[in-house]
Amino acid sequence: MRKILLTTVFVATFLTGCNMGRDGQSIGQYAPNMYDEPTIKTQGQNRLAAEADSGRNNVPVQGMRQPAEGTISVDYQPFAYPKGSGDSVEVIRKTAGEQLANPLPRTAAVLERGQAVYRMYCAVCHGTWGTGDGPIVDPYPKPASLQSTKIRNYPDAALFHVVWYGGPSMPGYRKQILAHDIWAAIHYIRAVQKAYGPMADDATLPVIDTSKSKPQATKS
Numbered sequence: 001m002r003k004i005l006l007t008t009v010f011v012a013t014f015l016t017g018c019n020m021g022r023d024g025q026s027i028g029q030y031a032p033n034m035y036d037e038p039t040i041k042t043q044g045q046n047r048l049a050a051e052a053d054s055g056r057n058n059v060p061v062q063g064m065r066q067p068a069e070g071t072i073s074v075d076y077q078p079f080a081y082p083k084g085s086g087d088s089v090e091v092i093r094k095t096a097g098e099q100l101a102n103p104l105p106r107t108a109a110v111l112e113r114g115q116a117v118y119r120m121y122c123a124v125c126h127g128t129w130g131t132g133d134g135p136i137v138d139p140y141p142k143p144a145s146l147q148s149t150k151i152r153n154y155p156d157a158a159l160f161h162v163v164w165y166g167g168p169s170m171p172g173y174r175k176q177i178l179a180h181d182i183w184a185a186i187h188y189i190r191a192v193q194k195a196y197g198p199m200a201d202d203a204t205l206p207v208i209d210t211s212k213s214k215p216q217a218t219k220s
Contacts, residue, residue, distance in 0.1 A: 075178050075180075076179075077178070077179035077180060079164055079174075079179065081095065081096045081100075093154070093157075093162070098155070099157070100156075101157070102156040102157070102183050102186060102187065103180075103183060104180060104183045104184055104187060111184075111187055111188055111191060113181065113184040114181075114187045114188030114189075115188045117181045117182070117185040117188070118185045118188050118192075121176065121177060121185075122185065122189075125137065125140075125143045125170075126143055126145075126146055129147070129192060129196050130145065130146030130147055130189060130192055130193070131145050131147055131196075132144065132145045132146075144170075146192070146193065147193060147196050156183070156186050156190075159186050159189070160182055160183065160186060163177070164179075
C-alpha cells in the first residue's frame with residue numbers, strides 16, 4: 001500500500017511539472033519554467049503584446065523591438081566619407097585625411113586600449129609589428145604591410161577609412177569594432193611604426209657624414 005501511495009504521488013508530481021509550453025504546445029518537459037524561462041530571448045523572435053493578448057496568456061514579448069525612428073546607439077560615431085570604388089578610393093581617403101583628424105588624444109590609456117584592439121583584430125593578419133606576417137597568413141594571402149611608405153604616409157582618417165570599409169583583401173570592421181576603438185588602434189599603429197624603424201624609402205637616401213659637422217673643441 002505504501003509503495004502504491006508513493007508511486008501515485010510521484011506520477012502526480014511528474015505530470016504537474018509537464019505543463020503546456022509557452023507557445024501553447026505540449027513540450028513534455030519537466031519544470032517548463034526552467035526550460036522556457038519567462039525572459040526576453042536575445043536575438044529571438046519579437047512577439048508583440050497584441051499576440052500575447054490573443055488568448056494565450058503565457059506568451060511573453062520576446063526579442064528586441066524596432067527602435068524609434070532617429071534612434072542611434074550611444075556608442076555610434078558617424079563617418080561621413082563614402083566607401084568609393086576604383087580610382088575614387090584614394091581621392092576619398094586623401095580628402096578624409098585633410099578634413100578629419102584623430103579625435104582621441106595620444107595618452108597612455110588610449111595606447112593601451114589601441115594595443116588591445118590591435119592584438120584582437122589586426123595582429124592575426126598583420127603580425128605583431130604590422131609587417132604582414134600574422135599567424136594565418138599561410139595559407140591565406142599576405143596583407144599589406146603597415147610599415148610600407150604608403151601606409152605610413154596615410155593620414156589617420158585615411159587609415160580609418162581602410163579599417164572601416166576594408167580593402168582588396170581585407171574585410172571592413174565597422175560592424176565589429178567601435179569607431180573610437182579604431183581611432184585608438186590607429187594611435188597604437190603609429191607607435192608601432194615609430195618603434196619598428198625608419199621608413200622603407202629612408203634606406204635609399206644618401207648617408208650623411210655627421211662627423212664633419214661636429215663642433216671642434218677649442219683649445220684653452
